[in-house]
Amino acid sequence: MTQFWRPIHELHQMLVDREISAVELTDAILAQVDAVDEKTRAYLLVTRDLAHRQARAADERLRAKRDLRPLTGIPMAIKDVLCIDGVAATAGSRILEGFVPPYSATVVERLAADGAVFLGKTNCDEFAMGSSNENSGYWPVHNPWQLDRVPGGSSGGSAAAVAAGEAVAALGSDTGGSIRQPAALTGIVGVKPTYGRVSRYGLIAFASSLDQVGPMTLDVRDAATVLQAIAGHDPRDSTSSPRPVPDYFEHLAEGVKGLRLGVPKEYFVDGMEPEVEAAIRAAIRLYERQGAHIEEVSLPNSRYALPAYYIIAPAEASSNLARYDGIRYGRQAGRGRNLIEEYQATRQDGFGNEVKRRIMLGTYALSSGYYDAYYLKAQKVRTLVVEDFARAFKKVDVLISATSPTVAFPLGAKTQDPLAMYLNDVLTLPGNLGNVCGISIPCGLANGLPIGLQVIAPGFREDLMLRVAYAFEAATEFHRRRAPLVSVGA
Numbered sequence: 372m373t374q375f376w377r378p379i380h381e382l383h384q385m386l387v388d389r390e391i392s393a394v395e396l397t398d399a400i401l402a403q404v405d406a407v408d409e410k411t412r413a414y415l416l417v418t419r420d421l422a423h424r425q426a427r428a429a430d431e432r433l434r435a436k437r438d439l440r441p442l443t444g445i446p447m448a449i450k451d452v453l454c455i456d457g458v459a460a461t462a463g464s465r466i467l468e469g470f471v472p473p474y475s476a477t478v479v480e481r482l483a484a485d486g487a488v489f490l491g492k493t494n495c496d497e498f499a500m501g502s503s504n505e506n507s508g509y510w511p512v513h514n515p516w517q518l519d520r521v522p523g524g525s526s527g528g529s530a531a532a533v534a535a536g537e538a539v540a541a542l543g544s545d546t547g548g549s550i551r552q553p554a555a556l557t558g559i560v561g562v563k564p565t566y567g568r569v570s571r572y573g574l575i576a577f578a579s580s581l582d583q584v585g586p587m588t589l590d591v592r593d594a595a596t597v598l599q600a601i602a603g604h605d606p607r608d609s610t611s612s613p614r615p616v617p618d619y620f621e622h623l624a625e626g627v628k629g630l631r632l633g634v635p636k637e638y639f640v641d642g643m644e645p646e647v648e649a650a651i652r653a654a655i656r657l658y659e660r661q662g663a664h665i666e667e668v669s670l671p672n673s674r675y676a677l678p679a680y681y682i683i684a685p686a687e688a689s690s691n692l693a694r695y696d697g698i699r700y701g702r703q704a705g706r707g708r709n710l711i712e713e714y715q716a717t718r719q720d721g722f723g724n725e726v727k728r729r730i731m732l733g734t735y736a737l738s739s740g741y742y743d744a745y746y747l748k749a750q751k752v753r754t755l756v757v758e759d760f761a762r763a764f765k766k767v768d769v770l771i772s773a774t775s776p777t778v779a780f781p782l783g784a785k786t787q788d789p790l791a792m793y794l795n796d797v798l799t800l801p802g803n804l805g806n807v808c809g810i811s812i813p814c815g816l817a818n819g820l821p822i823g824l825q826v827i828a829p830g831f832r833e834d835l836m837l838r839v840a841y842a843f844e845a846a847t848e849f850h851r852r853r854a855p856l857v858s859v860g861a
């Protein structure tokens with residue numbers, strides 16, 4: 372197995388050189404799933420037959436050297452908030468049990484057209500609400516670096532799958548940090564693209580003004596490869612941008628010499644672990660040695676981003692989740708004596724506590740009499756956050772910070788304290804509100820647990836974000852460290 376625990380670009384070469392076939396590669400990764408998924412519990416569903424069909428088709432392309440794409444024959448995992456035609460989708464919720472979508476998400480179609488192989492649907496917090504994967508309606512995911520720790524969330528299954536060699540790459544979704552934070556906590560790379568860069572058609576909605584789909588990979592080049600495949604306008608998603616997608620490899624290796632890197636002073640928050648702060652300061656020094664100009668900047672309204680997010684996201688969720696009524700999708704309670712009771716029973720049984728909490732908070736914030744005091748005010752704060760970023764990006768090219776103030780915490784440590792859980796995303800969610808793009812890359816270990824470095828770039832400057840991230844990666848070895856999980860043939 373370990374010989375295949377490699378980034379896409381290396382496996383692509385092996386596939387093209389016919390050192391391995393796509394079927395062999397798929398079988399090797401599935402063997403790793405069989406060996407370790409009982410420990411990580413990263414998958415909700417493994418789609419073996421689909422994977423084999425796709426792998427055989429990829430081998431045809433590889434044999435004929437026809438239509439070869441960087442992802443042809445590459446086994447990937449898909450977060451269970453994204454629809455694959457004919458494959459059960461739950462969004463981590465019991466309320467969607469039994470729902471089989473009749474169409475595929477655009478991102479899924481694009482990967483499939485490139486010849487990627489889908490291994491299965493990965494576990495996540497219910498409707499992507501959470502930071503530890505413990506809000507999954509099914510079971511929690513365990514961090515491959517230390518199994519008694521959380522993998523982060525909400526894309527915890529995708530993160531753990533990549534970090535445990537159970538997938539070469541994965542898709543996640545990020546509304547307030549759900550790609551970047553689990554990437555940080557499992558020592559992989561995760562990208563939240565700018566709002567509008569990637570289609571959300573076929574993404575089960577959480578908070579529609581914030582949700583974005585993005586790659587979770589072993590290194591920055593792979594993130595660029597997957598982003599290149601999924602980015603771009605989609606006529607089926609009116610919020611997707613018509614801007615052309617640049618070639619993310621064109622300037623990737625140009626380094627940071629002469630670039631201005633901003634360090635937001637507010638991002639060294641209270642409660643940040645000293646090892647995390649030390650790793651970020653070391654990364655800043657490395658960039659400085661590479662010729663970047665480091666400047667302290669201020670994002671004064673960041674401190675209001677978290678409370679504003681926890682008005683806006685639940686408000687949108689309360690509206691988006693109104694459709695789960697037991698009639699149209701998935702599960703039906705079957706014990707109501709009339710339609711209204713049936714709706715109530717289905718929602719009572721089907722939704723978990725965190726989802727119910729958010730529906731109540733969101734409905735309250737939108738109700739007449741409270742709308743101005745909460746929802747409208749939060750929207751004004753959102754504008755201030757947008758302006759903070761715009762002001763900072765007049766002075767600097769990108770921003771760098773920690774992704775999460777702490778490393779992975781023990782399972783159960785924060786489940787009784789929603790506020791402590793929400794604070795995990797204090798460094799990532801301003802980026803969703805501010806409509807910028809962000810990446811997390813591995814930058815160190817504290818007591819054997821990964822630390823993530825975040826690079827934030829202006830909207831639609833994923834090219835610059837990737838270039839700055841790659842400069843760090845190319846000069847360090849952190850992305851080559853693998854979780855010490857027992858693997859087949861290791």
Ligand code: GLN
Pocket residue numbers: 499500501502524525544545546547548549550577684793796
């Ligand atoms: N942890 C945040 C929340 O619970 C963000 C989740 C996400 O990005 N989907 O809302």
